[in-house]
Amino acid sequence: MGLSYNVYLNSSRIYGCKNCKTHLSNHEDILSRNFRGQHGKAYLFNAVVNISEAEPVERNMTTGRHVVRDISCRQCNEIVGWKYDKAYEASEGYKEGKFILEAELLVNVR
Amino acid sequence: MRIENNGLNSQASVADSGRSGANGASSAAVETNGNGAGIRNGSGKLEGGSTASSFTMLAPPTPKPSYFGHDREEITRIVIQSLVDLGYHRAAGVLEEESEYTLESPEVSEFRDAVLQGQWNKAEELLFGLEINKDADVNALLFYMRQQKFLELLEVADVSKALHVLRTELTPLNQSVEKLHSLSSLMMCISADDLKARAEWDGAAGLSRQQLLSELSSNSSSNCPLVLTDSDVFCAIESISASVMIPEHRLASLLHQVKQNQLSKCLYHNTANSPSLYTDHHCDRNQFPLSTVEILTDHKDEVWFVQFSNDGTRLATGSKDYTVIIWDLEVISLVVASKDFQPIHHLKEHTGAITYLRWSPDDSKLLSCSQDKQAKLWDTTAGGCIKTMGAHTDWVSSCAWAPDGQTFVTGSVDREMILWNLYGESIHRWTGARVYDLVVTADGTRLAAVCTQMKLHVYNFVTREKEYERDLGGVSTCISVSKDSRYILLNMGAGVQELRLLNIETGADVRHFSGTKQEEFVVRNCFGGADENFVVSGSEDSNVYVWRKENGALVEVLPGHSGIVNCVAWNPTNPYMFASAGDDRNVRIWSKAPQPQLKGKMKGVCSQSHKRDPGCLPESSKQLGLIFVPLSLLTSNLFYNTF
Numbered sequence: 001m002g003l004s005y006n007v008y009l010n011s012s013r014i015y016g017c018k019n020c021k022t023h024l025s026n027h028e029d030i031l032s033r034n035f036r037g038q039h040g041k042a043y044l045f046n047a048v049v050n051i052s053e054a055e056p057v058e059r060n061m062t063t064g065r066h067v068v069r070d071i072s073c074r075q076c077n078e079i080v081g082w083k084y085d086k087a088y089e090a091s092e093g094y095k096e097g098k099f100i101l102e103a104e105l106l107v108n109v110r
Numbered sequence: 111m112r113i114e115n116n117g118l119n120s121q122a123s124v125a126d127s128g129r130s131g132a133n134g135a136s137s138a139a140v141e142t143n144g145n146g147a148g149i150r151n152g153s154g155k156l157e158g159g160s161t162a163s164s165f166t167m168l169a170p171p172t173p174k175p176s177y178f179g180h181d182r183e184e185i186t187r188i189v190i191q192s193l194v195d196l197g198y199h200r201a202a203g204v205l206e207e208e209s210e211y212t213l214e215s216p217e218v219s220e221f222r223d224a225v226l227q228g229q230w231n232k233a234e235e236l237l238f239g240l241e242i243n244k245d246a247d248v249n250a251l252l253f254y255m256r257q258q259k260f261l262e263l264l265e266v267a268d269v270s271k272a273l274h275v276l277r278t279e280l281t282p283l284n285q286s287v288e289k290l291h292s293l294s295s296l297m298m299c300i301s302a303d304d305l306k307a308r309a310e311w312d313g314a315a316g317l318s319r320q321q322l323l324s325e326l327s328s329n330s331s332s333n334c335p336l337v338l339t340d341s342d343v344f345c346a347i348e349s350i351s352a353s354v355m356i357p358e359h360r361l362a363s364l365l366h367q368v369k370q371n372q373l374s375k376c377l378y379h380n381t382a383n384s385p386s387l388y389t390d391h392h393c394d395r396n397q398f399p400l401s402t403v404e405i406l407t408d409h410k411d412e413v414w415f416v417q418f419s420n421d422g423t424r425l426a427t428g429s430k431d432y433t434v435i436i437w438d439l440e441v442i443s444l445v446v447a448s449k450d451f452q453p454i455h456h457l458k459e460h461t462g463a464i465t466y467l468r469w470s471p472d473d474s475k476l477l478s479c480s481q482d483k484q485a486k487l488w489d490t491t492a493g494g495c496i497k498t499m500g501a502h503t504d505w506v507s508s509c510a511w512a513p514d515g516q517t518f519v520t521g522s523v524d525r526e527m528i529l530w531n532l533y534g535e536s537i538h539r540w541t542g543a544r545v546y547d548l549v550v551t552a553d554g555t556r557l558a559a560v561c562t563q564m565k566l567h568v569y570n571f572v573t574r575e576k577e578y579e580r581d582l583g584g585v586s587t588c589i590s591v592s593k594d595s596r597y598i599l600l601n602m603g604a605g606v607q608e609l610r611l612l613n614i615e616t617g618a619d620v621r622h623f624s625g626t627k628q629e630e631f632v633v634r635n636c637f638g639g640a641d642e643n644f645v646v647s648g649s650e651d652s653n654v655y656v657w658r659k660e661n662g663a664l665v666e667v668l669p670g671h672s673g674i675v676n677c678v679a680w681n682p683t684n685p686y687m688f689a690s691a692g693d694d695r696n697v698r699i700w701s702k703a704p705q706p707q708l709k710g711k712m713k714g715v716c717s718q719s720h721k722r723d724p725g726c727l728p729e730s731s732k733q734l735g736l737i738f739v740p741l742s743l744l745t746s747n748l749f750y751n752t753f
Contacts, residue, residue, distance in 0.1 A: 002631030002650070002674040002693055003414045003430075003465060005505070005523060005587075008544050008562045 006075060007049040015101065016109035020076040022050050023109060024101060031098060036062075037081065039104035048081075048099045050074045056085050064089040071099060080105045184353075186211045192361040218355045225326075226319050230259045241351040249283040251326055251350070256280050258322045260293060262314045265302045272297065320358075327355045377658065377665050380685050382640040399686050399700040402670050406697040408435055408453055413691035414676045415466055415634075419473040422683030424490070425451060426476055427697050428464030433457065434478050436490060451699065455493035459486060466508045466547075471515040479506035485520045487534070497534035502526060510550040510557070512571070521545030521559055529574075538574055543567050546587045546632070551595035556614060558598055560586040566600070566617060580617040586610075587632040593642055601635050601647060603628045609635055609647055611659070621662045627651040631674055638680025638688055646688060648675030654690050654700070670698055 006022050013027030025048045035042040054070040067086040072079045081101040087093050177185045186205070190213045193202035206212050214222070217239055224233035233255060242248060256279045263272035276294060299305040302313065312318050327350050349357075357363070365387060372391040373379055378398040385391035411431035418425050425437040434457035439450050462482030469476055475496065476488045485499040485506045499506075504524035511518045517537065521527045527545055529538040543561035550557050550571055557569040566580045566589075584606035590599040597620065600610045609623040626633065626649040635647040637659065644665065645657045654668040654675055673693030681687040687701045 001412065002633075002676055003412075003463070004631045005507070005546065005562070008523060010563070 009049065014109050015106045017050075017073040017076060017078060017080060018105050018107040019078045020073060021107065021109050022073055022075040024048050024050060024073070024080060024106065025099070035100055037100060037102040037104075039102045041103040042081065042100050043103060044095065045099045045101055048101065051080065051099075052077075053083060063087075063092050066092070066095075078105065183211050187213055187356060188360050188364075191356055191359075195359055195362070214355055222323060222355075225255070225323055228259075228262060228314060228319065230255060237350075241354045243349055243351050250285065253280065253283045253285045253289075254322060254325055256283070257289075257293065258318065261296070261305070261309060261311055261318070264296060264299065264305055265313055267302070269297060324358045326350050327352065327357045374658075374661055377663060379643055379658070380639045382685075397686070397702055398666070399688055399702055400666060400668065401701060401703040402698045403701045403704070404451055404699040406435075406437065406451055406453075406699070407695065408456075409433065409695050409697070411463075411695060412673075412676070412693045413695060413697055414632075415464060416677050416679045416689045416691040416697055417467050417469060418679050418681045418689065419469045419490075420471060420682055421473055422681045422687075424454075424469075424473070425679075425689060425697075426467045426469065426490075427691060428467045428478060429695070430463040432460045432463060432480070432482075434460070434464055434467065434476070434488070436476070436493070455488075455490070457486075457488055457493065457495070459495050459498075460484065462505075465505060468509050468511055468518070470511055470518075471513060475515075477509045477511070477518055477520075479509050479520060481505045483522075483524075485509055487532070497532070499528070499530055499534055499536075501528055501536055507545055508547045508559075510548055512550060513552060513554040519548060519550060519557060521548040523562060527557075527559060540569065540574070546585075547589045549589050549591040549598065551591050551614065552593055553595040555595065558589060558591065558614060560589050560600060566598075566612070568614065568617065578617055582610075588634045590634075590636055592637055599635050599637060599645060601626075601628060601633050603633075604630060609645060609657075611645070621659075623647070623655075623657045623662050623664075625649075625657075625664055625667065626655050632676065633674070634677040636678050636680050636688075638685075640685040644680075646678045646680060648678050648690060648692075650674045652692070654678060668700065671696065 009023045009026055011026040011028055014023050015025050015027065016023050025045045029046045029048075030043050031046050032044040033041070035044055048071065050073065051071040052074050054072070056067050056069045059066055059068050065088045066084055068082045068084055070079050070082050081099060083099050084095040084097065087095055174182050176182050186209045190202045190205050190209075190211070193199070193205065194213070202213070217236065221233060221236040221240060224230075224236055234252065237248075237251060237255070242251070256275060260272050260275045260280060263269075263275060276290070276297075280293065281290060296305055296309055299308055305311070306313055369385055369387075369391070372385060376391055376393050378393040378395050380393055380398060406427065409427065409429040409431055410433070411429050413427055413429045415428035416425065423439055425439065427435050427437070429435075434455075435453050436455040436457070437451040438454045457476075457478065460478065460480040460482050462480045462484075464478055464480055466479035467476060469490070474490060476490050477485060478488065479485045483500070483502050483504060483506060485502070486495050487497040487499070488494065489496050499520060502520065502522040502524050504522050506520055506522045508521040509518055517529055517531050519527055519529050523544040523546070525541055525544050527540040527543070527548060528536045529540075530536055540557075543559060543563065543565065545559045545561050548557060548559035554571055556577070557571045559567045559569075560582070561567060562585075564582050564585055566582055566586070568577045568579070569575065570577055582600070582602065585603040586600040587603055588601040591597070591614070592599070596614060598612050598614050600612065602608050602610055607624070607626060607628050609626070610619055611621040611623070612618065613620055623645055626647050628650055631650060633648045633650060635645065638644050638646050643659055645659045647655045649655055652669065652671045652673055652675060654666075654670070656665040656668070657663060658665055671690065671692035671694050675690050675692050677691040679689050681689075687699065690698050690700065692698070
């Protein structure tokens with residue numbers, strides 16, 4: 001695999017993995033705060049960094065059926081949220097290719 | 111010794127007379143007390159054929175043949191100049207007489223005299239009588255001369271005359287305003303010594319007038335730096351026509367160009383010696399380290415770093431397996447034919463992958479950096495940890511020693527570079543950049559680092575002030591510095607995928623080296639070989655790449671590793687050995703291929719001496735292919751070159 005470094009974000013408000021502080025996304029990349037995950041409040045992000053993606057699975061959610069995959073922190077392997085691959089409801093299509101990070105698993109880092 | 115008209119005979123006799131002439135002159139030169147004045151300084155009127163009009167040449171009754179296709183007059187005049195340069199003044203005089211060619215016309219000699227004696231008005235008058243290059247800027251020539259005049263007036267503290275020259279003679283020439291400003295600022299100098307220092311000028315009594323002559327007669331190529339010109343900026347210098355006033359030391363500069371040309375075409379050039387003029391130069395590919403002669407397999411995971419000790423006798427390797435191994439090269443020979451690398455220490459205190467290693471200048475200590483956010487200082491003899499530096503809050507990515515070995519710098523992606531002393535106390539912090547790699551120059555003047563924001567940061571290592579930073583236009587994860595402290599070498603990753611050589615003083619690009627694959631992982635490079643003639647890099651395509659530093663030509667692409675080649679290191683004392691470290695958990699040692707025909711010749715000539723310096727082998731043993739390894743090892747491992 002070789003030696004590779006985590007991506008370091010450069011905005012004024014950065015969300016990191018609560019466990020290991022690895023940078024995950026910028027505050028400016030939040031698309032919506034109106035989500036809920038297993039641990040309560042969750043945010044929809046346009047882009048995230050330093051994550052690895054699990055295999056896609058089909059999941060029934062409050063807004064309908066979706067194909068999603070869990071995402072975990074590349075550094076400590078802690079699951080931090082999920083990614084939407086596909087939304088079956090046309091009205092939910094805006095989520096495709098976007099990421100959910102659970103607020104409870106995040107911490108503000110610099 | 112009359113030159114005959116028959117082509118073949120005349121050539122033979124020219125060669126002949128040249129030889130005997132040189133011999134004769136060398137003994138004659140002892141008696142003459144001359145400094146070349148007889149030839150150069152336009153007493154130039156020699157008895158015999160050359161008269162005042164000699165330069166235009168009295169047409170000889172029959173045209174003399176060319177010198178193997180070269181212009182006879184050019185060759186002869188250059189030879190005359192060389193004889194003078196060599197101190198064979200009498201021979202030069204004899205040659206002028208016999209050939210009926212003169213080194214320079216009386217007008218040129220007169221001009222030369224005028225310049226050397228500081229008779230500026232006369233020199234200017236004479237200048238207009240000389241043949242000037244058609245695209246030459248006469249004003250520029252005048253500027254050079256008047257600048258000398260100005261400086262000489264300042265030297266004797268005649269400020270009012272100097273000012274007059276500046277105002278009425280230099281300014282109207284419409285040359286660079288900056289030059290005028292810097293000249294006028296010299297009027298503030300408090301003494302002649304101050305003036306000389308500030309103007310980088312050695313005074314009327316020094317060599318400055320001769321340098322002025324060279325400048326007036328030189329062409330651009332002889333004036334450019336000889337190796338590694340920073341850019342292709344061509345410094346065209348306006349000059350007096352070369353056929354009238356031959357540029358100084360013309361033969362030497364021609365020979366230098368020939369050598370440079372041969373060296374630049376010698377792809378495998380790996381010796382620091384200047385080539386002989388007697389034969390054309392060529393370094394054999396067989397003499398280049400192209401073969402894996404040993405594979406070190408002790409690491410349990412990917413090997414990310416490798417570095418030779420400064421004395422070339424040990425090797426340190428660092429791995430993702432959290433371990434540093436120090437290897438001893440019991441025997442180094444021209445051909446490493448046996449298992450020479452013995453692991454002597456396994457340093458196992460880190461709790462994260464090893465990212466970086468650096469031997470102290472005296473090799474007594476080793477620094478290791480790790481993803482466990484610590485750097486450790488090790489005793490390389492006993493193998494124990496002396497100090498742990500735990501101030502970083504993220505991976506420690508890199509480190510470098512000060513040349514005196516009393517302090518060192520660690521860099522981290524936590525935005526800090528920290529300067530430490532040997533007691534593990536932090537002395538200084540440079541904050542702001544998340545550092546991937548850093549170097550301190552061998553002369554201790556600069557600290558250079560590359561960071562996550564795709565920038566190069568250069569600091570004055572003495573004052574600790576920042577000198578400059580530069581956007582690189584891509585991620586660079588590796589930086590090396592040349593031994594002469596003038597150049598840095600960067601590996602550029604995703605999107606760029608090349609190596610870049612930069613002038614550390616200015617940050618300007620000098621050269622690019624392409625071919626490697628580098629997308630997302632740290633791939634490291636190094637300088638190496640005799641005189642650091644080569645640039646080497648790992649690559650994500652599992653090959654090792656070698657280029658000529660001087661021209662960027664790709665020398666070799668060496669397969670062998672499976673998976674990424676993370677790091678390469680050249681043995682600083684052996685131009686025929688380097689090491690590479692890979693994701694395949696192996697460290698490969700590259701050297702010259704063992705030569706099969708050695709086997710029969712080895713008996714009876716093998717030495718038991720543990721030779722560490724391959725450069726001092728006697729010539730005869732090189733021819734025999736003699737290698738210095740214990741006899742017992744030879745039979746089993748001599749052909750250990752294929753894996």
